Amino acid sequence: MTSSEWLSMLALVAVAALMVESVRQLRRRWALVKVEGVSMEPTLRDGHEVLAKRTRRIATGDIVVVAAPDPDLGWSETKRAKAPWWIKRVAAGPGEPMPGTGEPVPPGHYFLLSDNPAGEDSRRHGPCPAAAVFGTMIREF
Template identity: 40%
Template sequence: MRYLVILLGVLAGVLAVARRRLVVVQVTGPSMLPTYRSGDRVLVRRVAGARLGRGQVVVFEAAPDGLWRTGPLSAPKGAKWLIKRVAALPGDPVPPEVAPAAGAPEGAPVPAGRLVVIGDGPLSADSRHWGYLPADRVLGVVVRRLSSS
């Protein structure tokens, strides 16, 4: 009986840690076609924006009214989340198609604390439209698709 209690305690601890580190998000819209479709559910591992790599697919908090929030991220169920691919990191050259929206000369370095994100699909509102993404708005990186629509 004692071992069962210990085992249940360990399992509860593992689940608590997993809930803090992992989040399930549902994809809406066509911006990541053909990689992800609207209705797909993806598993997201929470990662600080400074620990991202080029080419990773990230989930981040949307900017209501086009203005990025500051401070802590909203609760996973309390915000609108977007999904895009990281195209450039701080220090990388600003891609030519992003330079006008970012207000930067083509090839200038992406500033510290900022990212360039672009959707895989042809219909995507992304850094080509609103410039840099503040890295502190990133919830995490997509680990895998859980289900398809």
């Protein structure tokens, strides 16, 4: 092989590595999540998809994607491995009064509600730790 062939081969490998890393970075910052069930109706319907962006800038009223709580233990301070995603609305942030009780949301937590009162949310599982929140919804498809 000539030096120009080696150089071309090296450039091709470098481009491939950059493309793989770019896709990996995109997947860490963005998620496409399918809406399952009726908990967010009428805002989001079963079968639709939402695009979410990883962020820590979360405000009351935002729709967020979170790791689902354990059915028996609720949300824990650590993320559950391979937990399904839930889509919920932020009803109150840290220090704000929780709907129903008026007590403040603990630091580093969010009180999440379904738009449909029949859905499961913080009323059953308690405030959600910020570590369980992936990010906010950007767009519905």
